[in-house]
Amino acid sequence: MGIKEVIERIKKHQAFLITSHTRLEGDALGSELAFCNLVKKLGKKAIIVNEEEVPARYRFLPGEHIAKKIDKQMKSNIKFDCFTVLDCSDLKRCRMVSEMNVNKKPIINIDHHISNVGFGQANWVDPSASSCSEMIYKLYKKLRLSFDRDTAVCLYVGMLTDTGSFRYTNTTAFTHKAVADLLVQKVEVNKIYRNIYENIPFNEFKIFSRVLPNIKLTYFNRIAWAKVHDPLLGNINDGLSIDIAESVLNFARAIEGVDVAVSFKKNAGKKDEIRVNLRSQGKVDVNKIAKRFGGGGHPTASGCTIRGNIDKIIRRVLEEIKKSMK
Numbered sequence: 001m002g003i004k005e006v007i008e009r010i011k012k013h014q015a016f017l018i019t020s021h022t023r024l025e026g027d028a029l030g031s032e033l034a035f036c037n038l039v040k041k042l043g044k045k046a047i048i049v050n051e052e053e054v055p056a057r058y059r060f061l062p063g064e065h066i067a068k069k070i071d072k073q074m075k076s077n078i079k080f081d082c083f084t085v086l087d088c089s090d091l092k093r094c095r096m097v098s099e100m101n102v103n104k105k106p107i108i109n110i111d112h113h114i115s116n117v118g119f120g121q122a123n124w125v126d127p128s129a130s131s132c133s134e135m136i137y138k139l140y141k142k143l144r145l146s147f148d149r150d151t152a153v154c155l156y157v158g159m160l161t162d163t164g165s166f167r168y169t170n171t172t173a174f175t176h177k178a179v180a181d182l183l184v185q186k187v188e189v190n191k192i193y194r195n196i197y198e199n200i201p202f203n204e205f206k207i208f209s210r211v212l213p214n215i216k217l218t219y220f221n222r223i224a225w226a227k228v229h230d231p232l233l234g235n236i237n238d239g240l241s242i243d244i245a246e247s248v249l250n251f252a253r254a255i256e257g258v259d260v261a262v263s264f265k266k267n268a269g270k271k272d273e274i275r276v277n278l279r280s281q282g283k284v285d286v287n288k289i290a291k292r293f294g295g296g297g298h299p300t301a302s303g304c305t306i307r308g309n310i311d312k313i314i315r316r317v318l319e320e321i322k323k324s325m326k
């Protein structure tokens, strides 16, 4: 099973519903938009439906208005003969969108998460790919389709964000070759970088600076962890344009000697749901740790959502990380 089965499915079907995981980010959106362009180039129809709206930070992506937030009418109004899920390890992570496939249309599953459960009729899962966008790039190549500038931007964004700007261990020679190929299309890398990682409102910058002192070290200073919570502001991550829980990890993982960085934050609107984000420098497989708590992802970047008291959860997760380091 792999790219061949995916291509057979693409050829066979005419109308594609494309979706990805909740908490949309660069690779999910980049893959969706590039895949949408791909099937349209083949003269077929496609729509993108997600659990949520495109985050403000990604509204510069060409064609992003095609990606819609799910609503109740869609279930009966939208017709498709293929359900395509990108960058998503499990149908459950599409939340409500998975319920749109009531007629059980064949599923294409293209993903690079090692934790992928293989839920499709055509499954192409490649954990060695830097990103799902890199896999969509391969699909273009295999089908001998050319990259227009819009598609090049989308695929570049997916690879950029999933590799931490080409710094993480998943960055390969192939990733750089693919990027070189895309940059020919006059992709403005500086503008993209500024849109995604900079342009931070000053007030958010100041809020962020209050979280940095929350970073603590434990287990021979090999684990850095942070509770993303401010006693004065409470749930400070809500309604901001930057994801503080993610941003704090970029600093935590940079500390000398740190192997694993982990952040804990309460989910917006859900009192007892704690989002746990894990990053590893490579020695520790954080996918295995996240899996024990019902989550998953990649060996060096994973996450899970746990219900309960935040301080108890912090203790439990840190204990699991320590065990895996012994």
Ligand SMILES: [Mn+2]
Residues within 6 Å of the ligand: 027, 028, 087, 112, 131, 132, 162
């Ligand atoms: Mn991805």
